[in-house]
Amino acid sequence: MLKACELIMIDHQFVQQINHLSEQTIQLCYHCHKCTSGCPVATEMDYGPDRILRMIQLGEKDRLLQSSDIWLCASCETCGTRCPNEIDIARVMDGLRQLALIEGAIIAEPSSTKFHKLFLYVVQNMGRMHEASVLLAHKLWTLNLLSDMDSGAMMFIKGKVPLIPRPVKRRSEIKRIFDITRIKNRE
Numbered sequence: 001m002l003k004a005c006e007l008i009m010i011d012h013q014f015v016q017q018i019n020h021l022s023e024q025t026i027q028l029c030y031h032c033h034k035c036t037s038g039c040p041v042a043t044e045m046d047y048g049p050d051r052i053l054r055m056i057q058l059g060e061k062d063r064l065l066q067s068s069d070i071w072l073c074a075s076c077e078t079c080g081t082r083c084p085n086e087i088d089i090a091r092v093m094d095g096l097r098q099l100a101l102i103e104g105a106i107i108a109e110p111s112s113t114k115f116h117k118l119f120l121y122v123v124q125n126m127g128r129m130h131e132a133s134v135l136l137a138h139k140l141w142t143l144n145l146l147s148d149m150d151s152g153a154m155m156f157i158k159g160k161v162p163l164i165p166r167p168v169k170r171r172s173e174i175k176r177i178f179d180i181t182r183i184k185n186r187e
Helices: 012-022 034-038 049-057 061-065 078-082 089-102 110-126 131-142 149-157 171-186
Strands: none
Touching: 012 049, 012 089, 034 049, 034 078, 049 061, 049 089, 061 089, 078 089, 089 110, 110 131, 110 171
């Protein structure tokens, strides 16, 4: 615990890095907690969206990059729609995940990073998300073959997870987005 006379050294470079990666201004957050109160996965998180923004403001880079919270985020954008300062917190989470991968941070949820990489790989190669491909690849990569078989089977039966992907028009544009992102990340 900090004493009243202790100084807190804030890593401003980290704050700016996340601002740049997410194209957001995290300093605008005044912690009204609306983002966390609307987050559907906040109960599973250690910190929640509001505290994550505060931790960025305080420069707690190592703690955040190793947190499972950045990988648990569903990117549903509920938090951003509730933010009175229009901070797109889903983009902030993307920036944190991106930085964690770039810096080789020890990830609290390794299977989540596998899922994240598989998701992007499928979108890049098929032009859109195809749940069955990601599900099969994730099961094989993690060797977690039998968990959630009952709910997965019900999703297939109800037609929620199509076995054959629908073709995408202008897949070259999707490839171009990934190429631009790859170049931007090198800058």
